[in-house]
Amino acid sequence: MLFPTNFIMMENQILNILHRSQLSITDGRKSILRLFLESDNALAHHDIEARTQVKFDRVTVYRTLQIFMEKGIIHTIPTADNSIKYALCRDECEQGHHHDDHVHFVCKKCGSTVCLEDVHVPAVRLPKGFKPQQVEVVVSGTCKECS
Amino acid sequence: MLFPTNFIMMENQILNILHRSQLSITDGRKSILRLFLESDNALAHHDIEARTQVKFDRVTVYRTLQIFMEKGIIHTIPTADNSIKYALCRDECEQGHHHDDHVHFVCKKCGSTVCLEDVHVPAVRLPKGFKPQQVEVVVSGTCKECS
DNA sequence: CAAACTTTTGCAACTAAGTTGCAAAGATAC
DNA sequence: GTATCTTTGCAACTTAGTTGCAAAAGTTTG
Numbered sequence A, B: 001m002l003f004p005t006n007f008i009m010m011e012n013q014i015l016n017i018l019h020r021s022q023l024s025i026t027d028g029r030k031s032i033l034r035l036f037l038e039s040d041n042a043l044a045h046h047d048i049e050a051r052t053q054v055k056f057d058r059v060t061v062y063r064t065l066q067i068f069m070e071k072g073i074i075h076t077i078p079t080a081d082n083s084i085k086y087a088l089c090r091d092e093c094e095q096g097h098h099h100d101d102h103v104h105f106v107c108k109k110c111g112s113t114v115c116l117e118d119v120h121v122p123a124v125r126l127p128k129g130f131k132p133q134q135v136e137v138v139v140s141g142t143c144k145e146c147s
Numbered sequence C: 001c002a003a004a005c006t007t008t009t010g011c012a013a014c015t016a017a018g019t020t021g022c023a024a025a026g027a028t029a030c
Numbered sequence D: 001g002t003a004t005c006t007t008t009g010c011a012a013c014t015t016a017g018t019t020g021c022a023a024a025a026g027t028t029t030g
Helices: A004-020 A027-038 A045-051 A058-070 B004-020 B027-038 B045-051 B058-070
Strands: A074-077 A085-088 A102-107 A113-120 A131-142 B074-077 B085-088 B102-107 B113-120 B131-142
Touching: A004 A027, A027 A045, A027 A058, A027 A085, A045 A058, A058 A074, A058 A085, A085 A113, B004 B027, B027 B045, B027 B058, B027 B085, B045 B058, B058 B074, B058 B085, B085 B113
Parallel strands: A102 A131, B102 B131
Antiparallel strands: A074 A085, A102 A113, A131 B131, B074 B085, B102 B113
C-alpha cells in the first residue's frame, strides 16, 4: 500500500499529465492512467478492462487508449503473437509521433512486457531505396524474475 | 504470364516443399503455397483469402497457415498495427523454431511488407538477468517503389 | 484401380476483438 | 448555477479467430 504522500504525488502527476495534454479530467482517464503509473509492465487492452476498480465500458477503454496514444502519453509495443500492449512514454513524446527509440522485452514464461529504456535501438543499414522512419526492436526470452 | 517451363518448375517446387514437410498434397495447400512463391511481399490472412483463384473456407486458410508455420515453411512478421503477416522462410527452418534472423520492412505508403534477407538483426545488449532467445526488428518507412 | 484407411475440408456455431451512432451523464467555462 | 461542450455507456454491428463433426478428399495396400 502506498503512503499518503506518495498517493498524493501520484494523483498530482495524473492531473498534470492530463492537463498538459489538454484532456478533461474524468474518472476513466484517471483510473487508466493510474494503472499505467502503478505498473512496471506494459498493459494489454484486457488487462486494463480487468484491473480498473470501477468497470468501464470496453468502448471507453478503447477510446481512452486511442486518445492517450494521440497525445503521446502511451505508445504501443507490437508482439509476435499479435497482441498489442501499451506502455507509458517516459520522455515527452510530441503529439502524434513518438521518440520511443528503446528496445522492448517480452518474457515467454510470464508474458510480461517491459520497456528497456536504457537499451537504444541499434542502427540498421538498409538496401538502397528504403527510407526508414521508425525501427521497432522486440526481444523475447526470459526476464529477470523468471530466469 | 509465366512460360510453361517456369510454371512447371514452380509446380515442382510446390510439390517438393509439401513433400519434404510430410504434408499431403491438397488443392488448398498448393494454392496458398503458390501465392507465397509468386509474391515478393508478405501476405496477411485476408490477402490469402482474397487472392486464391478458388475460394477456400476461412478455417482452411487458418489451418493451412498454422501447419505451414509448424513445418517451418512460413514465418510471421509482427507489425505495429496489430496485423500479422506471413512470409516464406528462405532457408530451411527446422520444425517449430525458425532461424529468421533478418530484418523486416513495412512501407507506410503502400503497406507492403518485405523480408530484407540480407540485413541481419544486430546484436542487442540487455541488462543483467534478461536472457534473449529471439530478436525481432521491424523497420517502417517508405519502400523502394514508393520513394 | 479399387477398397480400406487416414487426413483434410467446409459448415455451423461459437467466442473475442474492435467500431460507430446516439442519447444521457459528466466536465468545463462563464 | 446555468449553458456549453466533451465524454461515457449502450446497442448494434463488423471482423478475427476457434472448435466439433460429418462429408469429401488424399494416401496406402493388395
